[in-house]
Amino acid sequence: MNQFSTVIDRYFSRQRCPRLNFNTFHNHHHRFGSIQRSYLQPTSYASILQEVKELIKPLQQVHANIVTSGLSQNIFLSNRLTNSYASCGLLDDADQIFHRIPCKNVVSWTILISGYVKNSLFVEAIDVFRAMVLISGLQPNAITISSILPAFGNVGLIQIGKSVHSFWIRHGFGTNVFVETAMVGMYSKFGCISVARQLFDNMSERNTVSWNAIISGYSDHGFGEEVFRLFSLMRRDGFSTDCFTIMSLISAALSIEGSRVGVEIHSFAIKTGFNNDQLVRTALMNIYVNEKCIEDAYLIFNEMVVKDVVAWTLMLTGFSSGQYWNKAIEHFNEMMRLEELELDSVALTGILSSCCSLGALQEGRRVHTLTVKTGFSHDMFVGSAIIDMYANCANLEEARIFFQEMEEKDVACWNAMIAGNGMNGYGNDAIDLFLRMKGSGINPDESTLVCILCACSHTGMVDQGLHIFNHMVESWNIVPNSRHYACVVDLLGRAGRLSDAYSLVNSMPLNPEFEVYCALLSACKVHGNIELGIEISEKLFQLEPNDAGYYALLSNMYALAGNWEGVKMTRVSLRSKGLKKDPGFSSIEINGELYTFMAGQKDHPQYFEIDGLLNYMILKIKEVGYVPDTKFVLQELSDDMKRDILYHHSEKLAIAFGLGRTKPGTIIRITKNLRACNDCHSASKLISKVFERVLLVKDAKRFHVFQDGVCSCKDYWGVIQSSKILGLVCSGINLKVTRSGGEYKEVLGSLVGSLLYFIKVLSLQDQHCFSLS
DNA sequence: TTAGGGTTAG
Known part of the structure; x- marks a missing residue:
């Protein structure tokens, strides 16, 4: 860094006082007939450019000086400029300079190609490569080939990749460790791991990078054991380890199920000093998140000086998979606020899926709006996550609207929509979608069949489900x-x-x-x-x-x-x-704010608010016959303690809180991560009667509607059966179902769908739900 | 007479 700044400093201090060297200045002036601010030779510019490399402002200034010096036609300088702009990620500028070079040479082409590849713009890189071969008439050399191969690998262009491989062999370039390593990398990306291995085994010369290439190939495809075998061979042969190797070891460790190696790898990374690498730190976070050691992951995250979008996303995944729900919400709100954090499709998908598991509809909507603004709503991953989010937050209508308006839908979007219909009780619509898929040119995959079978089972469509299952191979070629x-x-x-x-x-x-x-x-x-x-x-x-x-x-x-x-x-x-075991929790949305309660949580910020309400609630329902059912507390405790545990189930905490914040006649909407227990179930029935609320509880398996002391939907069933639904008006999370008689009844959006579903399920058998909480 | 290269995460 010091070297950088010294050179740059020296350059610009000369810039500020060009007259110090008046003779040179005068000579230039004379020669070009215009005012020259710089007296430097092309070679000096070249070395300045070398130093300036990734500093945008100085680069632009040097560029301007090169132009005013009349040196913009110098191919050597132009190549360097192209390279510098590409290194800054300014590919448009790089491209412009490249196109202005009158006689481009192999180096010019190669620089642009590798610039695109380094910035993960593989398709663009391939376009340039194609133009080079087809238009320029220049022949790619070893450096060009080693630069373009990763692009083929990443895009999955197996045929072109293979033909470049055979071009390489045909032209007898001989052995080249760069090209051969790139070949290993490319075939690994294609999933042709045995071809990659054969190439690697036949290499006459290997280095750490080649070892890394084959090792990461194995780790990418889940051959964890082979990674560790190769790693010991690599060490035996005396090759040094670097960050890339560590990264592969980490992902290999992650792919070996049940291996809890976080602490070991962490201490190995500290011992070798690789823990200072940003990517290694992120990978370590990943291990801890996977091992559900969220506190450890958070420690690493906190200590990061530069927290990039990957680290933020990973931490979010950690919070939500570790069920630190409040933390997760805080975290993604911060992610949305931070301007310097450029949210990409993976981050947005992660946030949406957290909203999904939280049932955080308001937050989910905000993210949806953001994806529309940033153009990511057209991304297939983001799109299917949006559908998933709405469907999981019991808002199928919005999922449908979004799905219908998507210009392009891939198989994951169709799957999400089919699953969404299934989970909300629209079995027939799910089947209808499933049958329409093929017509729109999308072939069902294994997941599609899971979604449709699941939809059949959730909606009690036994015959249809069995029929689909029995024809999987002949109709869709799926075993x-x-x-x-x-x-x-x-x-x-x-x-x-x-x-x-x-x-x-x-x-x-x-x-x-x-x-x-x-x-x-x-x-x-x-x-x-x-x-x-x-x-x-x-x-x-x-x-x-x-x-x-x-x-x-x-x-x-x-x-x-x-x-x-x-x-x-x-x-x-x-x-x-x-x-x-996973702690039980319930969340409730009041005026767009999400509050989360853990079972037995007495240190909740709202505990004082709910403590009195909770006692009052229990008292009132006892008056109408509530008897705490302590046989569901599966511990050997005194009856008093058992009762205390029951009263502090997360669901009851959330309901008590909701009672304090709402008026009679309103709908209280609760999401629970585990399944609701029988005691909460019977308490909820009574609460709905005594306190005149409709409780809509979505637990890990199903939706429950409690109203007027019953958990059934006969009333709503009647509404739906006896009336034509003339219009569904979306307003917040509620839908207005218009009855034919002109009478309005407000029910939850999810209800229309979930009714059909849980009438069938609940009428079969009153559920037995138990939990240790 | 310079310059361009292969293997890493959510």
Whole structure:
């Protein structure tokens, strides 16, 4: 840095007083017949440019001086200028200078190509390369080839990549470690890892970069073990390790399931000094986020001097996957405020999916508006995240409007829309979309089939679901995987066809993964088959011994069977493994503000506000018959303590808070991360009656509407059945359903859809939901 | 008579 500033300083101090060297100045003036501010030779400009490289202002000034010196035709200087502008990311300027060069040479072309590649503008790089080959008549050399290959790799142009490869061989350029390394990188990106490996094995010369190329190839494709094997070979052969190597090791470690290596890799990075690298730090954050050590990730994030958009996005993912909901909201609000942070499609998708899991509709809408302003709403990833967000926030209408207005839709957008219809109860519409997909030129993929089967199961369309499942291969050429089986097991289970579900699992041609057993387990619950339930819980427990969720499941099954010894054992082994189950929380939106309550949270900023309300609420519902159902507190505690735990379930905290902030006759909308427990369920019914509120609770599985002391939607069912819905007027989160008789009834937007869905589900069997919270 | 190159994250 010091060298930079000295040279630049020297240059500009000369600029400020050109007359010091009057003779040179005079000579230039004489020669060019105009006032020359600079007396420098092209070679001096060249070295200044070298130093100036990524400093935009000085670069522009040097550029201006080169022009006024009449040196803009100098190909050497023009090439350097092109390179400097490209290094600053100013590709338009680089392109302009390039185009003004009268006799471009191979170097000029190569500089522009590599400039685009370095800025990830691969398509542009390929266009330039094409023009070079087809128009200029110049032949690319080894440097050109090594510059363009990554572009082919990133865009996935396998054919062109291969033909450049054969051009390289045909022309007998001989061995070149740069080109060969780039080839390894390109084939790895294509997913042709064995070709890449063969090329790598045949290299006559290798260096750290070539090793990194093959290692990152393996780590990109999830061959974690092979990465570590190659890494030890690399060290054995005496090659040094750098940041790139560390990055691959980190992603390899991440791909090896259940490996908790965060601390080891972190200390290795500190020992080797690589922890000062921005990318390594970010990758370390990623490990901690993945291991759910959010505090550790946050420590690294906090210490970062330069927090870039990747770090911010990763931290957001951390907060929301670690269920630090308030933190997540604070964090993404800050992200939206920071002007220097340029939000890109990944960041926006991340924010939207956090809104999704939070049920934060207002925030989600703001992000949607932002994506429209910034043009990212046309991005397919962002677009499908917007659809997902609206559908998950129970606002299917807005999802539909957005979907319809999209100019271009890829398979992920269709999938999101199909899933959205399914989860909101529009099974027929989901099927309709599914059938329309092909007509618009989009082929269903594996996920599409998951979405549609899921939609069928959620809306009780058993026959349609089975029909689709049975024709997957012949109609769409998709072989059912474990997730598809899980959907069908769920479909049969919800319909009460436990034995069909069970025999389907037993007849599976592949090993059932955990989601299949999960589906079978809930089928057992619906069917009341505790014995089989325990058997399956134990299987799940073996499959995912490190997931606290399955301990809860198993413990709940034991509790249902009255096996308290089993409950105790599960708890002990949960603690001995140092695992924590996901804490329960509920959030509620009041006047566009989202408030989140954790179960048992007495240090909540709003606790004083709700403490009195909570007691009053319990008192009032006790008057109309509420009896706390302590058998759902699966711990051996005194009855008083059990009751205290029940009263402080996050859902009750949120409801109490909502009661204090709303008037009778309003709708209170609550999102819960886990499933609502039976005690909260029966309390909610009474609350809706006593306090004259409509409670709409969306939990991990379904929507519940509590009104007038009942949790059913018969009233609404009646509204929908007996009236033609003449118009749906969007207003905030509410929709007005217009009855044919001219009478208005306000219901929640989600309701129309969710009604159909949960009438079917709830009428089958009152749900059994248990949670350890 | 200079200049241009390969492998990294959310």
